[in-house]
Amino acid sequence: MYLKKIEMHGFKSFADEVKLEFEPNITAIIGPNGSGKSNISDAIRWVLGEQSAKSLRGSKMEDVIFAGSDQRRPLGIAEVTLTLDNSDGSLPIDYNEVTIGRRVSRSGESDYLINNSVCRLKDVEELIMGTGMGKEAYSIIGQGKIDSILSNKSSDRRGIFEEAAGITKHKKRKDKASKK
Numbered sequence: 458m459y460l461k462k463i464e465m466h467g468f469k470s471f472a473d474e475v476k477l478e479f480e481p482n483i484t485a486i487i488g489p490n491g492s493g494k495s496n497i498s499d500a501i502r503w504v505l506g507e508q509s510a511k512s513l514r515g516s517k518m519e520d521v522i523f524a525g526s527d528q529r530r531p532l533g534i535a536e537v538t539l540t541l542d543n544s545d546g547s548l549p550i551d552y553n554e555v556t557i558g559r560r561v562s563r564s565g566e567s568d569y570l571i572n573n574s575v576c577r578l579k580d581v582e583e584l585i586m587g588t589g590m591g592k593e594a595y596s597i598i599g600q601g602k603i604d605s606i607l608s609n610k611s612s613d614r615r616g617i618f619e620e621a622a623g624i625t626k627h628k629k630r631k632d633k634a635s636k637k
């Protein structure tokens with residue numbers, strides 16, 4: 458599985474619709490300070506269910522919506538869609554290509570989408586659980602994350618290995634079942 462495409466519209470500094478397409482090998486994104494590199498990784502984490510505005514470097518969730526500039530008025534909606542190549546079947550869904558989307562409006566309406574159908578955050582979480590792609594997983598290593606991995610409690614470190622081994626989802630299901 459790999460990230461094939463990111464489409465952003467109204468997310469942070471991306472007022473115009475932006476489409477980034479990636480090949481399966483290594484991609485580096487370069488640009489001057491403040492040009493929006495980190496906003497791209499914020500967009501990925503946001504789609505995958507990030508709930509903390511602070512960790513997206515804002516103070517409230519509305520801060521992910523384009524706030525306007527000297528030349529442009531603020532926008533009312535932010536929308537991001539990731540397209541994942543699933544031809545190796547890593548995601549438990551019977552499609553070679555899977556899209557995951559999220560949108561939010563200033564009025565507070567918010568939706569998650571899988572293959573363009575509205576779904577719950579839980580559906581997105583279950584889809585990506587065990588792939589290392591979840592917001593708490595290791596596919597996005599932000600500045601400072603290395604230190605926290607090294608200095609964290611052993612149970613947190615074990616969590617990283619459990620996710621890599623693909624057993625997180627089984628543990629979650631077991632916990633859920635034993636709570637009933």
Ligand code: ATP
Pocket residue numbers: 468469470471488489490491492493494495496497520521522523524525
């Ligand atoms: P650096 O090299 O310093 O890490 P970067 O390329 O990672 O920079 P980002 O942090 O992604 O840059 O982008 C920051 C820019 O995004 C700032 O100019 C900020 O004003 C703009 N920005 C963030 N949120 C919004 C928003 N809601 N509306 C408009 N612009 C925004």
Ligand code: MG
Pocket residue numbers: 494495496
């Ligand atoms: Mg940055």
